[in-house]
Amino acid sequence: GQQVMQIPQYQHVQEGEDFTTYCNSSTTLSNIQWYKQRPGGHPVFLIQLVKSGEVKKQKRLTFQFGEAKKNSSLHITATQTTDVGTYFCAGPSFGNEKLTFGTGTRLTIIP
Amino acid sequence: DAGVTQSPTHLIKTRGQQVTLRCSPISGHKSVSWYQQVLGQGPQFIFQYYEKEERGRGNFPDRFSARQFPNYSSELNVNALLLGDSALYLCASSLQGLLAGGPYNEQFFGPGTRLTVL
Numbered sequence: 058g059q060q061v062m063q064i065p066q067y068q069h070v071q072e073g074e075d076f077t078t079y080c081n082s083s084t085t086l087s088n089i090q091w092y093k094q095r096p097g098g099h100p101v102f103l104i105q106l107v108k109s110g111e112v113k114k115q116k117r118l119t120f121q122f123g124e125a126k127k128n129s130s131l132h133i134t135a136t137q138t139t140d141v142g143t144y145f146c147a148g149p150s151f152g153n154e155k156l157t158f159g160t161g162t163r164l165t166i167i168p
Numbered sequence: 169d170a171g172v173t174q175s176p177t178h179l180i181k182t183r184g185q186q187v188t189l190r191c192s193p194i195s196g197h198k199s200v201s202w203y204q205q206v207l208g209q210g211p212q213f214i215f216q217y218y219e220k221e222e223r224g225r226g227n228f229p230d231r232f233s234a235r236q237f238p239n240y241s242s243e244l245n246v247n248a249l250l251l252g253d254s255a256l257y258l259c260a261s262s263l264q265g266l267l268a269g270g271p272y273n274e275q276f277f278g279p280g281t282r283l284t285v286l
Contacts (some may be wrong), residue, residue, distance in 0.1 A: 058227065088273065099258060100211065100278040145210050147275075155187035156275070157199065161191035 059084045059150050061159040069165045076136050078162035080129040080146035089122055089129045089148040094161075100145060102132075138166050172278035173262050180284045181249050189244045189281045191262030196202070199223075200242040201275065202234055203258040211258055218264070236270055249285045256280045 059081040070076050080089070088107045093102035104113055106122035106129065113120045119132045129146055146159040173192045181187050193200050199218040203211035217236035236242045240261075246253055260275040268279035 089273070090273070092275075097270045099280055100260075100275075102274045102276065105273055147210075154216050155213050155226055156216075156224075158203075159212060 059157045061157050067163050071167050072098040076133040078131050080159050082127045083152050084150045085126050086148035092145045093142045095142040172219045174278040182286050185249050186247045191242045191259030197261035199262045201260045202244045240268045254285045
């Protein structure tokens with residue numbers, strides 16, 4: 058079945074440093090979504106990418122969808138303590154209405 | 169507008185018992201999906217319902233079943249509970265199904281039901 062892996066599994070950064078998480082799917086995705094889950098909370102939608110090679114920015118966050126639509130990345134510039142949480146990518150394979158979440162990257166910030 | 173609501177918040181059951189979890193989507197949302205999230209892992213897709221029809225099913229045994237009602241609320245049933253069913257069960261609603269690819273695929277998650285099986 059479809060597998061979605063993320064690296065790294067954990068990332069500890071000093072406040073103000075940049076952070077990147079990478080997402081790789083074993084199958085081609087029709088679109089990809091990114092979610093953030095704070096400790097003890099539920100996933101919150103951040104963004105959706107649909108087109109091959111698409112890049113979207115939200116303030117300090119930059120999202121990219123790979124040309125082959127099998128990988129994606131999230132880059133945060135100048136991290137803040139509010140960025141703490143686990144970041145998940147998620148995507149359905151073509152012809153499949155099953156949304157597969159990645160393994161997640163847990164970000165902790167050292168003040 | 170109220171967000172996605174789930175009940176109960178917490179639940180403790182013993183092995184072999186049955187459980188029913190409930191979800192009310194955001195008003196106007198016709199799609200409801202269920203996920204199981206084990207501590208330290210990402211949500212695992214269980215079911216998606218759209219317009220009261222099952223549109224997707226994850227790799228879960230037949231002990232798991234769900235349905236969607238005319239008002240778009242949904243129930244998840246789990247029979248013959250096992251210790252391994254202990255998890256956070258999340259419900260998410262969206263305007264459309266997952267394949268639409270448009271701006272309405274955003275999944276709005278509820279706070280979840282924490283199920284503990286002893």
